Amino acid sequence: xxxxxxxxxxxxxxxxxxxxxxxxxxxxxxxxxxxxxxxxxxxxxxxxxxxxxxxxxxxxxxxxxxxxxxxxxxxxxxxxxxxxxxxxxxxxxxxxxxxxxxxxxxxxxxxxxxxxxxxxxxxxxxxxxxxxxxxxxxxxxxxxxxxxxxxxxxxxxxxxxxxxxxxxxxxxxxxxxxxxxxxxxxxxxxxxxxxxxxxxxxxxxxxxxxxxxxxxxxxxxxxxxxxxxxxxxxxxxxxx
Amino acid sequence: xxxxxxxxxxxxxxxxxxxxxxxxxxxxxxxxxxxxxxxxxxxxxxxxxxxxxxxxxxxxxxxxxxxxxxxxxxxxxxxxxxxxxxxxxxxxxxxxxxxxxxxxxxxxxxxxxxxxxxxxxxxxxxxxxxxxxxxxxxxxxxxxxxxxxxxxxxxxxxxxxxxxxxxxxxxxxxxxxxxxxxxxxxxxxxxxxxxxxxxxxxxxxxxxxxxxxxxxxxxxxxxxxxxxxxxxxxxxxxxxxxxxxxxxxx
Numbered sequence: 001x002x003x004x005x006x007x008x009x010x011x012x013x014x015x016x017x018x019x020x021x022x023x024x025x026x027x028x029x030x031x032x033x034x035x036x037x038x039x040x041x042x043x044x045x046x047x048x049x050x051x052x053x054x055x056x057x058x059x060x061x062x063x064x065x066x067x068x069x070x071x072x073x074x075x076x077x078x079x080x081x082x083x084x085x086x087x088x089x090x091x092x093x094x095x096x097x098x099x100x101x102x103x104x105x106x107x108x109x110x111x112x113x114x115x116x117x118x119x120x121x122x123x124x125x126x127x128x129x130x131x132x133x134x135x136x137x138x139x140x141x142x143x144x145x146x147x148x149x150x151x152x153x154x155x156x157x158x159x160x161x162x163x164x165x166x167x168x169x170x171x172x173x174x175x176x177x178x179x180x181x182x183x184x185x186x187x188x189x190x191x192x193x194x195x196x197x198x199x200x201x202x203x204x205x206x207x208x209x210x211x212x213x214x215x216x217x218x219x220x221x222x223x224x225x226x227x228x229x230x231x232x233x234x235x236x237x238x239x240x
Numbered sequence: 241x242x243x244x245x246x247x248x249x250x251x252x253x254x255x256x257x258x259x260x261x262x263x264x265x266x267x268x269x270x271x272x273x274x275x276x277x278x279x280x281x282x283x284x285x286x287x288x289x290x291x292x293x294x295x296x297x298x299x300x301x302x303x304x305x306x307x308x309x310x311x312x313x314x315x316x317x318x319x320x321x322x323x324x325x326x327x328x329x330x331x332x333x334x335x336x337x338x339x340x341x342x343x344x345x346x347x348x349x350x351x352x353x354x355x356x357x358x359x360x361x362x363x364x365x366x367x368x369x370x371x372x373x374x375x376x377x378x379x380x381x382x383x384x385x386x387x388x389x390x391x392x393x394x395x396x397x398x399x400x401x402x403x404x405x406x407x408x409x410x411x412x413x414x415x416x417x418x419x420x421x422x423x424x425x426x427x428x429x430x431x432x433x434x435x436x437x438x439x440x441x442x443x444x445x446x447x448x449x450x451x452x453x454x455x456x457x458x459x460x461x462x463x464x465x466x467x468x469x470x471x472x473x474x475x476x477x478x479x480x481x482x483x484x485x486x487x488x489x490x
Contacts, residue, residue, distance in 0.1 A: 084405075087412025102414055184398040184409070193313070194399060197380025200316045200340050 014204045019195050026191030027212060033105070033187060034177045037112035038170060044113070045120035050150065052125045063121065070118035076179050078115060083107040083183045104183040112180075116173050123165045127158035160231045167224035171217055178213075188212055266303045267324035268294050269310040274403070275427040276483040277330050289483040293347065294328045296475050300466040312380065313401060316340055319453060326463070327451035330421065332382045334445060342454045344463045346447030347471075348480075348488040352383040354439030355429040356410070356417035364417070364439035367394050374398060376406045376418040382444045383419045403428055410435070423484070447490045 052063045070078065086092060086101045100106045131154050139149045181190030192209035196202055229236075270278040270291065278288040286307055298305035308324045315327055319341060330350075333343045354364045362369045371394055377384040379399040387397055398415060400406035407428045409415050418425065422441050429435045450463050470476045471489065480489060 084408055084412070087409070087414065093413045098413075104414075182401070182405075184400065193401075194379065197313065197384075198336075200337065202317050 014195065014199050014201055015208070022186075022191045022195060023188065023208065023212065026186055026188040026209075027216075029185060029190075030174075030177055030180075030187040031216070033108060033112065033180060033185070034174050037109055037116055037177075038173055040109075040113045041116035041120055041173075044117040045124055046155075048117065048121045049124035049128060050155075052121060053128050067118040067121050070115050071122065075111065075115050075176050076182070079108060079111040079179060079183060082111045104180075104185045108180045108183055108185055112173065112177065115176075116169065119169050119172075120166065123162050123169060124158060126165075127160075127162035128154055130161060131157050163224070163228055163231055167220070167228075170224070171220055174216055174220065175213065264303050265306065266298065266301075266326060267306045267308050268298075268326045268328050269308045269315060269318060269324040271312040271315065271329045272309055274330060274424060276423060289348075289479060290328045290330065292479045292482070293470070293476070294326075296470055296479065297463065297466045300469055301462050311401070312378070316451070319451060322453075325452065325456070325459070330448050331451050332445040333447060333449045334382065334385075337451070340454075341451040342456065342460050343449035343451055344460055344467060346449050346490045347467050347476075349443070349445075349447035349490045350422045350488050351441035351443050352386060352419055353422035353425045353437060353441045354417055354419055355425040355435060356415075356438040357413075358434050358436050360417055360436075360438045362416075362438075367391065370395050372396070373416040374414070376400060376409060376415040376420075378403060378406065378420065381421070383421065386442065386444055387419055407432075423488075 048063050048066075052060050052067070054060050083101075083104060086097075086107065092098055092101070135153055135157060136149065139153045144152065177187060178189040180187045181193055184190075186194065188209050192205045196205035199205065270286065270288075272286065273279040274288075276288055277290045278286065281287045286309075291307065294305065294307070310318050310324065310329075312329070315329065315331065316337065318324060319327055327341070331337065331343075333346060337343070362373065364370060370391065374396040375387055375391070376398045377387050377400070379401055384397075384399060387395070391397070398406075398409070400409070403420060403424050406415070406418055406420070410418050410429065411432065417438055418429065420429075425437075430437070450460075450467075452460055452463070467476075476489065480487075
């Protein structure tokens with residue numbers, strides 16, 4: 001570390017190397033948790049969104065119920081139900097499920113994944129149903145079957161329309177992950193709360209953590225802008 | 241001239257302040273539930289040892305008291321932000337806290353207690369045996385500091401905002417044991433089947449005091465005087481015996 005940072009840390013009560021390490025561990029936990037839940041959530045959401053557009057209500061109905069439930073209730077409540085509720089099921093401690101639900105990480109991951117998958121499903125479904133009719137007709141005229149049409153025409157076209165809404169969902173998910181600290185996970189917010197309760201310095205502890213979230217958000221915004229530029233290249237005006 | 245006017249009006253305001261000492265308003269903050277110190281009874285009324293003591297203290301000080309409910313996390317910031325004037329919510333006197341707030345003389349002291357399921361047979365003072373155990377504490381309490389300083393790196397420490405959440409995880413077998421303020425453990429853990437005290441209580445800190453803003457020195461003197469009277473005239477003992485079968489007087 002450069003000398004001036006060491007010197008500054010020496011004169012500082014709160015931001016010692018030890019507390020900065022706590023923040024760092026929290027950052028790793030937050031990124032780990034959010035990244036995994038987003039990846040799994042997206043992987044679940046794409047097939048669900050496709051099935052959600054199917055006309056048969058026996059297939060699209062249950063998915064509608066799922067997205068309705070998870071978008072209609074707060075994430076905090078979902079996390080409470082999964083974390084504390086599961087532990088109350090009689091005999092759960094004797095089954096192999098307990099290995100998974102004992103630690104707070106997996107219940108939180110499950111709650112976050114189910115929640116983000118519900119939102120992402122609706123985002124992608126919206127993009128799929130708004131595919132211009134002409135594109136589909138053209139694909140049909142070429143003799144493409146449903147699967148090929150979905151793969152070559154509808155999904156790539158829908159991805160372009162969904163990416164902006166999805167970038168919002170990713171940022172919301174990052175911010176929503178702050179509630180992981182209520183189930184004893186020491187994420188960024190958890191680290192800030194521990195440090196705050198040790199030094200009784202709300203401004204220092206929370207402003208620092210807010211800055212950490214902001215930096216993460218900027219990185220996400222930047223990455224999504226790159227992705228949008230790439231996907232929506234064809235919409236850019238032709239430069240003279 | 242102007243300065244004199246201001247000084248005069250200030251003096252007048254101060255005089256008015258003392259003259260109306262009888263109907264002075266004080267707001268006292270509690271974190272509920274923290275049985276048996278402060279909790280809501282079956283009718284939803286705020287009650288408990290500290291609530292009754294606060295009532296008696298206000299009467300002694302001839303002040304109108306309003307009771308405010310505040311989560312533990314925001315206690316000291318709330319006091320400093322003038323959301324209330326006194327904290328009587330089992331706040332142990334520590335050097336770190338004393339830098340931010342002014343404490344009265346201690347009015348009680350309870351030890352930290354170890355509680356766990358009946359099949360927990362490890363000696364909590366034997367660090368080798370405790371290795372790898374998961375211990376629950378309430379975030380920011382003296383019990384948290386004790387476990388962090390003495391057992392950090394040996395046991396896994398889980399920090400909770402409320403005792404309720406912690407006991408729920410003890411019941412759910414996510415925790416091997418909890419280290420919690422003795423009376424709280426007695427009320428929340430020992431009342432459940434299958435749990436026991438798993439170690440000797442540990443005396444921590446300098447006891448519990450009323451916390452006030454640093455500038456309220458006069459108020460602190462009044463509080464100390466009132467507490468001393470209550471401790472000597474038997475009022476304190478009457479209230480204590482209502483809630484405890486052991487001595488917490490300090």
